[in-house]
Amino acid sequence: MHKIFLFLFAFICICSNLQAQSKSFKNILDAEESIVGASRLELYLSDLQNKNVGVVANQTSIFNNTHLIDTLLCEGITIKKIFTPEHGFRGTADEGAAVNNSMDEKTQLPIISLYGSNKKPNSQQLEGIDILLFDLQDVGTRFYTYISTMTYIMEAAAENDIPVIVLDRPNPNGFYIDGPVLKKENQSFVGLHQVPIVYGLTIGEYALMVNGEYWLSDSLQCDLKVVPLGNYNRKSIYKLAVKPSPNLPNWESVYLYPSLCFFEGTIVSVGRGTESPFQVYGHPDMNDEYIFTPRQAEGRNKPLLSDKECHGEFLLDYAHNYKKNEKEINLSWLIKAYNQLKDNEKFFNNFFIKLAGTDELRKQIELGLSEDEIRASWKEDLDNYKKIRAKYLLYKD
Numbered sequence: 149m150h151k152i153f154l155f156l157f158a159f160i161c162i163c164s165n166l167q168a169q170s171k172s173f174k175n176i177l178d179a180e181e182s183i184v185g186a187s188r189l190e191l192y193l194s195d196l197q198n199k200n201v202g203v204v205a206n207q208t209s210i211f212n213n214t215h216l217i218d219t220l221l222c223e224g225i226t227i228k229k230i231f232t233p234e235h236g237f238r239g240t241a242d243e244g245a246a247v248n249n250s251m252d253e254k255t256q257l258p259i260i261s262l263y264g265s266n267k268k269p270n271s272q273q274l275e276g277i278d279i280l281l282f283d284l285q286d287v288g289t290r291f292y293t294y295i296s297t298m299t300y301i302m303e304a305a306a307e308n309d310i311p312v313i314v315l316d317r318p319n320p321n322g323f324y325i326d327g328p329v330l331k332k333e334n335q336s337f338v339g340l341h342q343v344p345i346v347y348g349l350t351i352g353e354y355a356l357m358v359n360g361e362y363w364l365s366d367s368l369q370c371d372l373k374v375v376p377l378g379n380y381n382r383k384s385i386y387k388l389a390v391k392p393s394p395n396l397p398n399w400e401s402v403y404l405y406p407s408l409c410f411f412e413g414t415i416v417s418v419g420r421g422t423e424s425p426f427q428v429y430g431h432p433d434m435n436d437e438y439i440f441t442p443r444q445a446e447g448r449n450k451p452l453l454s455d456k457e458c459h460g461e462f463l464l465d466y467a468h469n470y471k472k473n474e475k476e477i478n479l480s481w482l483i484k485a486y487n488q489l490k491d492n493e494k495f496f497n498n499f500f501i502k503l504a505g506t507d508e509l510r511k512q513i514e515l516g517l518s519e520d521e522i523r524a525s526w527k528e529d530l531d532n533y534k535k536i537r538a539k540y541l542l543y544k545d
Contacts, residue, residue, distance in 0.1 A: 174323055174470055175384045176399065182386070183378030185315035185352065186283050187211040189223070191375045192313050196225045199278040202269075202310075204231045204262075204301055208285035208317075208390050216283050216315075217255060227257055228277055233284060233297040234263040234393070263293075267337060268300035274308050282314045285392045286351040288321035289406045290330065291338040291503050294392075295351065299340055299358055306370035313373045316352030316542070320386040320402045324348060324475030325537070327406065329529035330505030339505045344526070344533055345477060346406050349540065352376060356540040380543050385470060395425035400467040402426075407478040408463075410509075413500025415493060416485050417442055417458050421451030427467070429481055430460020434488050438462040460485075479519045486513050 185191075186209065201220070203209075209216040220227060230237060230252060237252065237259050252259055260266075260273050282301055284294045298314070305312045327345025335341075341363055349357065352374035358364065359372050387399040396402050405426050411418045419428040421442030428440055436459050442451040461481065466473070486495050501507050512522045 175381070176470070177381065177384045177386055179318055179320075179386045179388050182318045182380045184211050184317050185375035185377060186216050186219075186317075188375055188378065189219075192281075192315070192373070193223060193225070195311075195313060195373070196220070196279060196281065198226075200226055200228045200276050202229045202231060202274065202277040202280045203227055204233070204280065204282040204284065204297070206232050206237055206284060208388070208392055209283040210390060216281075217252075217257070220281075221255065227255075229273070230257050230259045231262050231269060231273075231280075231301070232259055234293045262297050262300065267297070269304045271308055274304060274310060277310055280305050280310055280312045282312060282355075283317070284351065285317050285388060285390070286319060286354075287392055287396065287402050287405060288319040288346060288348070289409065290327070290341070290343055290345050290347060290505065291409055292392075292405075293337055295354055296337050296340050298351065298355060299364070302355065302358060302370045302372065303364045303368065306364055306368040309371075311371040311373070312355075313375060314352045314355045315375050316350050316377045318377060318380055318386045319348075319350045319382075320388060320399065321346055321406060322348055322350060323383050323385065325530060325534065326476045326523075326526075328504055328506045328509055328526050329533055334501055334505050334507075336502045338502050342533075344530055345505070347533075347537070348382075349537060350377065350380070350542070353540050353542050356542075357536065360540060361536065374542070376542050382543050382545060395420055397425065398427075400427055400464055403467050403470065404463055407481065410482050410500070410503060411485070413497055413503045414482075414485070414495055415452075415489065415497075417451070417453045417460075421445065421454055424462065424464075427464055428460055428462050429485065430458035431485065431489055432456050432458055433492050434459045434485065436460050476523065479522060483513055483519060490514075 203217060205216055260269065280301060282298055286292060286294050302312055325344055325346055325348040329344050330339045330342050332342060355372060356374060359369050385399060385403060391397045396405060408418045408426050408429055411429050416429055416431050419425040419440060421444060422440050430440060438460055439457060441457050442454050444450060444454055489495055496510050500510055
């Protein structure tokens with residue numbers, strides 16, 4: 149009888165443990181399994197009728213295999229201008245590359261670039277616009293510039309008394325919150341707000357937070373409407389139907405991006421100029437076994453360490469073990485690379501502070517702090533951020 153009791157107790161413990169583990173497992177879903185805001189025409193089409201509309205869009209602004217611009221024109225909506233972010237309307241321009249104003253060949257609509265010297269539309273560019281419609285696929289990290297573009301759109305709209313509608317899309321990294329919170333003195337286009345690197349909000353929720361916390365200049369607020377997602381599961385990783393930018397070609401690169409983007413502020417390559425951008429990292433003087441050589445190509449303009457054989461790590465297996473990984477940024481690769489290369493040349497450059505949002509991370513790595521020690525230093529700021537975030541959630545955690 150005693151043995152039976154012990155067996156049953158052990159069985160219950162195992163089942164409970166498996167159940168607890170299964171709750172923490174992240175599913176990988178196709179983005180089409182959620183109902184994107186753009187497809188919910190019944191919730192916003194009436195706001196656009198008999199109006200002159202400006203649309204903020206790029207190659208990700210699609211649903212049912214049709215671009216938002218084409219859908220709106222078929223519905224008889226008057227579109228006056230297209231505004232487009234970093235990487236351009238077709239999403240082919242390289243990171244940091246200048247994107248010029250142009251004309252869309254298919255629709256003959258003017259395209260205004262919001263990257264480079266003109267990050268915020270001016271009054272002349274907004275002249276004659278009655279309402280702005282925003283539809284870009286974000287990846288859920290502070291240094292991905294589409295949320296900065298959205299902020300400047302909201303700010304310009306508030307200054308010119310123009311309403312804004314944000315069409316929500318799933319956040320492929322929306323299942324966790326992590327990283328150092330940006331310090332105000334380090335604000336830049338790759339980090340405008342005092343949020344962590346991985347902020348756990350959809351782009352629509354982020355817009356509500358920017359507006360609700362008075363983060364626009366002069367504490368302005370814009371006339372904002374968010375068209376919500378349907379069937380959205382925040383605990384899932386989403387495979388995006390269209391790559392959000394040239395160097396994020398698949399779900400693995402999007403998943404690894406929050407951890408690997410730190411290397412953009414160092415002497416280490418993240419695979420730009422290869423077939424596996426943001427899935428590898430390496431340098432000619434590292435001693436790891438995986439070898440890759442960055443090459444210049446379309447969307448890979450002058451990649452770091454071009455034509456140099458790099459040694460490093462290929463991280464696809466790590467990505468595919470997503471069920472075992474913690475809900476956190478992986479700092480071990482950055483620490484490992486620094487320890488291998490710190491004696492060769494200056495490891496960090498000035499861009500690293502902008503990406504990290506604080507100079508503390510660089511100092512902590514140089515002092516030899518462990519990953520756990522570094523992460524512990526983020527806790528208070530993260531806890532404070534989570535209280536702010538909670539006010540703007542449209543979907544269940």
